[in-house]
Amino acid sequence: MRMLFIGYTLVWVALFGYASYLAAQQRQLAREVSLLKEVVGRKKA
Amino acid sequence: MGGRSAWLSWATFAGIPVSLYLALVYAPEEVTMGPIQRIFYWHVGAAWVGLLLAFTVVFVASVAYLRTRRRNWDTLAYCSAEIGVLFTTIVLLTGPIWAKAAWNTYWTWDPRLTTTLVLWFIYLAYLVVRGSAEGNERKARLAAVFGIIGWVDVPIVFLSIRWWRTIHPVVIDRRGFHMTPEMVAAMLGGIAAFTLLYFWFMQQRLRLEELRREVADLKDELREGV
Numbered sequence: 001m002r003m004l005f006i007g008y009t010l011v012w013v014a015l016f017g018y019a020s021y022l023a024a025q026q027r028q029l030a031r032e033v034s035l036l037k038e039v040v041g042r043k044k045a
Numbered sequence: 046m047g048g049r050s051a052w053l054s055w056a057t058f059a060g061i062p063v064s065l066y067l068a069l070v071y072a073p074e075e076v077t078m079g080p081i082q083r084i085f086y087w088h089v090g091a092a093w094v095g096l097l098l099a100f101t102v103v104f105v106a107s108v109a110y111l112r113t114r115r116r117n118w119d120t121l122a123y124c125s126a127e128i129g130v131l132f133t134t135i136v137l138l139t140g141p142i143w144a145k146a147a148w149n150t151y152w153t154w155d156p157r158l159t160t161t162l163v164l165w166f167i168y169l170a171y172l173v174v175r176g177s178a179e180g181n182e183r184k185a186r187l188a189a190v191f192g193i194i195g196w197v198d199v200p201i202v203f204l205s206i207r208w209w210r211t212i213h214p215v216v217i218d219r220r221g222f223h224m225t226p227e228m229v230a231a232m233l234g235g236i237a238a239f240t241l242l243y244f245w246f247m248q249q250r251l252r253l254e255e256l257r258r259e260v261a262d263l264k265d266e267l268r269e270g271v
Contacts, residue, residue, distance in 0.1 A: 003146065004142075010135075010142075011087055014131060014138070015242070022246070026253055029253065029256035029260055032256075032260050033260055036267065043270075
């Protein structure tokens with residue numbers, strides 16, 4: 001039973017870890033995009 | 046979030062607990078191995094997605110990229126390879142847990158296990174090559190060739206249990222499933238849940254690439270003095 005728990009936990013860690021990584025990267029890039037758009041807009045003005 | 050995208054998210058996050066219920070509660074306990082056999086349901090789901098679906102998408106998208114030279118195909122292959130490596134890692138983590146109970150060893154150089162490990166290394170190398178190819182078409186072409194050649198190992202992994210003497214169990218053959226109907230339902234539940242998860246991951250991963258491209262374009266615009 002202990003090994004089964006370890007097995008399913010490992011799968012959860014892998015899946016949840018990857019999903020969190022994707023979400024964090026998306027957030028960071030979305031912030032970067034909005035900042036860059038602001039700079040480009042200011043330069044154009 | 047679009048309608049289709051929201052539907053996929055809901056289906057994915059509903060599918061995982063359903064699959065967990067089928068694997069841990071609904072399916073009967075296997076008499077010889079006991080509870081540890083229940084790891085099999087997600088092991089098979091991960092193998093279906095990682096070894097077959099994801100790497101086949103890499104193969105098809107790489108062929109399409111070499112034929113058309115359209116960047117979208119290359120991006121699709123790259124994203125699918127990353128997710129394929131993730132699911133193959135899950136296969137390589139859950140397999141030994143089951144093996145310890147069944148074979149009394151975490152690892153043995155059995156043909157199925159060895160070819161799976163080789164496949165994992167091939168696509169790990171693909172990720173390294175493709176990761177360094179950003180903006181470099183020649184390297185992207187090289188990665189595509191790698192993705193195509195690497196796929197040759199996929200049928201070898203699946204047929205290894207028929208071609209060579211192996212201790213890996215054969216649960217599906219020409220005569221059908223060697224399991225109770227409840228066990229088959231739990232296995233199919235795992236396959237369905239992980240397939241949905243693959244498409245959800247793909248959607249998120251492609252969105253990430255879209256954002257990366259947007260950042261690069263905006264930086265180029267700034268460098269050129271707007």
